[in-house]
Amino acid sequence: TTVTYTAFDGTETTVEGAPGASIMETALRNGVPGIVGECGGSMSCATCHVFVSDETAAIAGEMSEIEDEMLDGTAVDREPNSRLSCQIKLVDGNTYCVTTPREQV
Ligand code: FES
Numbered sequence: 350t351t352v353t354y355t356a357f358d359g360t361e362t363t364v365e366g367a368p369g370a371s372i373m374e375t376a377l378r379n380g381v382p383g384i385v386g387e388c389g390g391s392m393s394c395a396t397c398h399v400f401v402s403d404e405t406a407a408i409a410g411e412m413s414e415i416e417d418e419m420l421d422g423t424a425v426d427r428e429p430n431s432r433l434s435c436q437i438k439l440v441d442g443n444t445y446c447v448t449t450p451r452e453q454v
Contacts, residue, residue, distance in 0.1 A: 353447070372399065372434035384453065391435075395423045400430045405445045409445075434447060
């Protein structure tokens with residue numbers, strides 16, 4: 350299970366993720382910049398905002414109403430492909446691609 354993070358400047362970082370971990374946790378564990386994750390994944394900070402690829406959107410699961418509301422308060426304005434990366438849990442064998450915004454706070 351790999352996650353590729355593309356920074357706003359185009360820098361790509363690909364890391365191995367553990368099934369069950371979130372895309373936010375995987376970034377923090379591996380020192381990938383661009384995701385803060387201040388609240389630890391309890392959906393109260395929106396500092397884990399990412400833009401997901403179409404392929405990742407298809408395997409990321411449904412967005413909850415709370416996630417949808419939190420995405421209205423991100424530092425960089427949301428786009429149609431915005432998600433909170435703490436809400437996307439890795440599933441074994443999948444490949445994930447996200448782009449991180451210019452700022453999170
Ligand atoms: Fe705070 Fe995702 S880590 S909302």
